[in-house]
Amino acid sequence: MQLEEMTVVPEHERKPIPSDVQEILKEMEDLRAQFKEAKVQHEKKLEELAAERTAELAKINETHEVAMNELTRERDSGVVTFKALQESSALSDRERTEKIAELENQIEDLKKTHAELIEQHAIALEDLRKELESTWTARLETRISELEEVREEALAAAEAKLQKTGVSKEVEIKTLKDSFTEKMQALEHEQEDREVKLTSAHEQEIQDWKDQLTRATEDHRETMDQMQIQLKDVRTQLKKKDEALEETLQAKQEVESEFDQYRSEMKEQMDSFRTELEAIQKLLMDKEAEARELENKVQELTDDLENTSISSMLKNTKKYKVKEIHIYGSTVSGNLQIKRAQQSISDTLEQLEISYDFVDISSSEDSKRYMRRKNGGDTRLPQIFSGGEYRGTHEEFQYAVETHQILQFLGFDRVKPFVGPNAAPHSSTLAPNSTSSEFKGQQVRGAQHGEDAEQGAGQPNIVVNGVSSGPSGNAKDIATSMYLMSPGSTRFQSQRSLYAPGLNGTAGSTGSLASYASSTGSVRGRKSGFVQAASQVWNGALKEESGLGRHDLGFHTIQGGANNSVRGGVVGVLADDDELDELFEQGAVTEAELEAMLASGAL
Structure with a gap:
């Protein structure tokens, strides 16, 4: 009340404050300053503690994510292994059994690892919660005790001074005590509110993590159930494939036995054929020797006839002049049929050793007119003349060769005439x-x-x-x-x-x-x-x-x-x-x- 009056009374009407009261007021101001400073430091420490807990929660979250990723990778590797096992139908029974056992062991290890990670996360979260509560309570109690000690010391000093100054100071001290008590209560209420908020937030985070772990566990359980079902299907398929493989092997053995029997029969037949072939070859060699002997005799007869x-x-x-053979043709003709006919006639006469002359009508008009006059105006080339007489074209020459009438066609045989195709x-x-x-x-x-x-x-x-x-x-x-x-x-x-x-x-x-x-x-x-x-x-x-x-x-x-x-x-x-x-x-x-x-x- 005295302080309020002092603030209300004008300055020129105020009474001078005694020195001891001024000291008490100064000490009270110091206490307020210390309290504000303690409050600021306490808030800073609370923020630091909250930051540390947030960092720890982030680390725990990262650890959990790493564990979940590892669990996912292991699950994917299990799925890949399962697919590889499913696709490897060519493996033996022992290898398939080992693969299945290895896959089951991996699944059990994944289950154990997942359960251990869940337990570790739950324990870590519980320890963190307890540590937060204990740390917060210990620090708060320590600070409160320190403030109470300072307050008690200040109150003791103030009481001592008030006893010296008189009863007027008691009211002021009481007022200060009440004010300090109200402030302490407000501070405690604020602390409780903040503790409640932090605790609720921490519990909410813990609950969220528990929900995530529960969902992950359920997903993992569903995946494991599906993998178990797929594993059973794979075992059934492998069993069927084993049965089919046994049937195939049995059929293969039967085919191989039949093939061996057939091969032995074929070998006997081939040996028989080889023996017959050797006999035939020997007979052919004898016949070739006889044929060569006959050819030698014919050659000797021919040589004797020529001599x-x-x-x-x-x-x-x-008196006995041989008829001259003339082939009337053209060397500049672009017709391939004419060229082939001329070449065919020349080759045949050379093989029969019959001499001939080639007359090029493209370079001699007289020869061309003579040819037309002798053959009745026929212009087809080539044409054969024997002793100046027209004998025919390439078609008739070819017919004479095929019917063995070449001597009659050329006019060498005076007895038997040439008989044409028509x-x-x-x-x-x-x-x-x-x-x-x-x-x-x-x-x-x-x-x-x-x-x-x-x-x-x-x-x-x-x-x-x-x-x-x-x-x-x-x-x-x-x-x-x-x-x-x-x-x-x-x-x-x-x-x-x-x-x-x-x-x-x-x-x-x-x-x-x-x-x-x-x-x-x-x-x-x-x-x-x-x-x-x-x-x-x-x-x-x-x-x-x-x-x-x-x-x-x-x-x-x-x-x-x-x-x-x-x-x-x-x-x-x-x-x-x-x-x-x-x-x-x-x-x-x-x-x-x-x-x-x-x-x-x-x-």
């Missing part, structure tokens, strides 16, 4: 009821039909024994043709081998080849006789009259050997009708000889 007097028949004399052949064979005179008349007509259109070229038309006196080709062609028509030729021997051993139209066996090979030894002995006879025929045809042309070319029958199946015990040369007709027309075989062969059954 005989037959070549003298083809001398390029003025023309009827000229009949020059002997009818069954015709006489020898009729046959000779046909020979003369055939010779006249085959004459060259230009007879004034110094080429005589003489036919002796059905053989034209004009040379029909080079020496090698004539010798080859005459030899192929003879009994000693490989052509007749090949026909004979097809019907061995009986020569009666039945197919021969493989063993008959040996008897045939022994019979071919007589070919060498008949070679010189055939060459001599052929030389006499041609010399007689060139020098003597047509009535003297009966010569033996080896077509007479010879006595059979061990083979008695031939009719009459005679072995003859089996020639076809076309060959006999050709030989008969050329005079190599007479009518009497043909009748004798027919009578003896050789044909």
